Amino acid sequence: SAVISQKPSRDICQRGTSLTIQCQVDSQVTMMFWYRQQPGQSLTLIATANQGSEATYESGFVIDKFPISRPNLTFSTLTVSNMSPEDSSIYLCSVEVNSGANVLTFGAGSRLTVL
Amino acid sequence: QKEVEQDPGPLSVPEGAIVSLNCTYSNSAFQYFMWYRQYSRKGPELLMYTYSSGNKEDGRFTAQVDKSSKYISLFIRDSQPSDSATYLCAMEDNQGGKLIFGQGTELSVKP
Numbered sequence: 327s328a329v330i331s332q333k334p335s336r337d338i339c340q341r342g343t344s345l346t347i348q349c350q351v352d353s354q355v356t357m358m359f360w361y362r363q364q365p366g367q368s369l370t371l372i373a374t375a376n377q378g379s380e381a382t383y384e385s386g387f388v389i390d391k392f393p394i395s396r397p398n399l400t401f402s403t404l405t406v407s408n409m410s411p412e413d414s415s416i417y418l419c420s421v422e423v424n425s426g427a428n429v430l431t432f433g434a435g436s437r438l439t440v441l
Numbered sequence: 442q443k444e445v446e447q448d449p450g451p452l453s454v455p456e457g458a459i460v461s462l463n464c465t466y467s468n469s470a471f472q473y474f475m476w477y478r479q480y481s482r483k484g485p486e487l488l489m490y491t492y493s494s495g496n497k498e499d500g501r502f503t504a505q506v507d508k509s510s511k512y513i514s515l516f517i518r519d520s521q522p523s524d525s526a527t528y529l530c531a532m533e534d535n536q537g538g539k540l541i542f543g544q545g546t547e548l549s550v551k552p
Contacts, residue, residue: 330484366449369485369529369542384539418484428533428540429475432484 327423328353332433339440344407347436349419354399356422359430360392363416372417375402409440444468447530447543456552460517464530464543467511471532471541474506476515479527479545488528489515520550 329352339345349358360372372392373383381394395403406413416437420430447464454460462476472493477485491497494508503516513532517524530543 335482366544368443368445368544369531371539420484428473429487429490430485430540432486434482434484437482 327431328355328421330419330421330431330433332419332436334436335434336437337439339409339438341410341440343409344405345409345438346403346405347417347419349402349404349433351400351421356399358396358402359420359422360394360402360404361418361420361432363418363435365415369418372404406438409438411440414438414440442467444541445530445532445543448546449544451547451549453549453551454520456520456522456550458520458550460520460524460548460550462515462517462528462530462546462548464513464532465511466513466532466541468532468534468541469508469511470534470538473533474504474513475531475533475540476502476504477529477531477542479529481526485529520548522550522552525549 331350333348358375361369363369371384372387373381375381375394375396377396377399393405416435418435419433423429423431445466475490476488478488479485489504491504494506497504501518505514527545527547529545531540533540
């Protein structure tokens with residue numbers, strides 16, 4: 327299965343700033359997914375990133391707050407903009423490994439703390 | 442009502458115990474059922490997945506799906522301290538819908 331590298335692994339940020347998370351996959355993949363994992367909450371899909379087109383955002387998430395880039399088939403970035411303490415969370419990048427079922431491989435995650 | 446409900450625990454058991462982890466769901470269209478394991482400071486990794494109803498066994502792990510009751514379970518036999526992790530159930534319909542995760546159950550197996 328694919329190996330995913332994410333960075334930063336963790337960061338402490340000030341309110342009002344923005345942070346970009348990078349996701350690198352060791353093989354070419356069509357779709358990459360960005361999830362948020364808040365304490366005590368389910369993994370929530372933020373958006374699906376396709377190479378060569380705009381990302382598709384889930385209800386409750388908007389491009390201005392979470393802009394995504396997908397410049398090629400192995401790389402994507404998620405930016406968390408104008409951060410507030412409510413954005414403190416783990417952000418995970420994932421790719422699909424089995425087209426028969428939506429089986430995902432995840433990166434180790436980026437743990438953000440906003441002060 | 443959430444689409445997928447999972448008892449968040451934490452659940453603490455002695456080494457060697459049989460562990461039962463459970464999820465209930467409301468969407469009868471779900472066809473694929475998965476269990477992910479997440480160690481501390483790591484991303485979730487797929488443990489098992491099943492299609493439709495029935496049982497699936499892999500070593501010490503057994504996944505069970507009861508679609509009539511909208512209830513899925515993961516059993517861990519002879520639990521080990523290395524099984525200590527958060528276990529997340531996830532499910533999907535067969536129409537290309539997105540994966541829906543439970544909250545995760547935190548399991549601690551004490552030596």
